[in-house]
Amino acid sequence: MTASLNGLRVLVTGGSRGIGRAICLSLAAAGARAAFVYHGDREAAAVTLNELQKHDASAFAVDADVSQEASVVAMMSQVIERLGGLDVVVNNAGILHEAGLLETSTESFDAVIGVNLRGTFLVGREAIRQMVAQGCGRVINIASDLGYLGRERNSAYCASKAGIGAMTRSWAREFAPHILVNAVAPGPVDTDMLGADVMSEAQREKESDIPLGRIGRPEEVAAVVRFLAGPEATFITGQTYGVNGGSSMI
Numbered sequence: 001m002t003a004s005l006n007g008l009r010v011l012v013t014g015g016s017r018g019i020g021r022a023i024c025l026s027l028a029a030a031g032a033r034a035a036f037v038y039h040g041d042r043e044a045a046a047v048t049l050n051e052l053q054k055h056d057a058s059a060f061a062v063d064a065d066v067s068q069e070a071s072v073v074a075m076m077s078q079v080i081e082r083l084g085g086l087d088v089v090v091n092n093a094g095i096l097h098e099a100g101l102l103e104t105s106t107e108s109f110d111a112v113i114g115v116n117l118r119g120t121f122l123v124g125r126e127a128i129r130q131m132v133a134q135g136c137g138r139v140i141n142i143a144s145d146l147g148y149l150g151r152e153r154n155s156a157y158c159a160s161k162a163g164i165g166a167m168t169r170s171w172a173r174e175f176a177p178h179i180l181v182n183a184v185a186p187g188p189v190d191t192d193m194l195g196a197d198v199m200s201e202a203q204r205e206k207e208s209d210i211p212l213g214r215i216g217r218p219e220e221v222a223a224v225v226r227f228l229a230g231p232e233a234t235f236i237t238g239q240t241y242g243v244n245g246g247s248s249m250i
């Protein structure tokens with residue numbers, strides 16, 4: 001049985017689609033009051049919001065750029081006012097830029113670090129500011145198994161995700177015992193980011209390297225986030241949970 005998240009006030013970044021969308025729906029289905037951030041893709045956000053409101057009529061979405069301080073500060077003050085506080089933040093917004101090192105421009109390196117690492121820093125900092133004032137809270141950062149595995153043609157992305165792991169452990173120490181900070185590190189998951197519907201033969205072949213024999217579903221990542229947000233996860237902080245079908249084991 002799913003633990004109840006009744007009335008929990010949650011914010012999910014990158015909630016319009018993919019893993020973030022599954023997280024929003026899973027938390028709201030368990031009783032949370034959910035808000036999500038997206039950037040740009042209004043149509044996907046409207047579809048997700050519509051679904052979300054079937055669980056929580058007061059759910060809302062904010063278009064904000066997590067890499068920009070002013071945008072994050074304005075978004076956070078709106079979210080806190082409308083939710084009346086903040087119990088859980090899920091830092092999920094992320095982008096991928098695939099290019100060999102020698103073809104990676106400084107601008108695209110900065111863009112990946114800007115959304116993935118700086119975005120997690122900015123949203124996390126503003127969320128934790130509120131949680132400190134409240135005296136409690138949970139932070140869940142979405143990392144990636146590539147943050148410790150590394151991957152050719154993806155060094156900026158891998159570096160951003162490794163940074164999220166380090167930031168998670170640092171915040172967990174700094175804000176214990178009242179604020180619990182954990183990360184979830186998915187392996188390959190079937191979303192637009194991965195382009196799983198257009199995967200090449202070579203990529204498909206890589207799936208057979210995964211002990212569980214397939215890539216993951218967004219809902220399988222959301223289930224771990226829901227557990228970490230919930231009433232049973234009271235003795236866990238500074239951890240990174242792999243959700244990867246066994247593709248990496250550490």
Ligand SMILES: NC(=O)c1ccc[n+]([C@@H]2O[C@H](COP(=O)([O-])OP(=O)(O)OC[C@H]3O[C@@H](n4cnc5c(N)ncnc54)[C@H](O)[C@@H]3O)[C@@H](O)[C@H]2O)c1
Nearest residue numbers: 014016018019039065066092093094144186188189191193
């Ligand atoms: N899909 C995978 O295989 C996989 C594996 C490991 C980790 N992850 C991580 O999971 C998270 C979600 O991935 P996904 O596959 O669902 O991606 P996705 O591309 O489907 O969705 C990304 C979301 O982030 C939002 N976003 C992008 N830039 C933003 C910005 N500047 N400000 C605010 N929001 C922004 C988008 O609006 C969208 O809602 C990412 O952090 C990603 O790195 C994904």
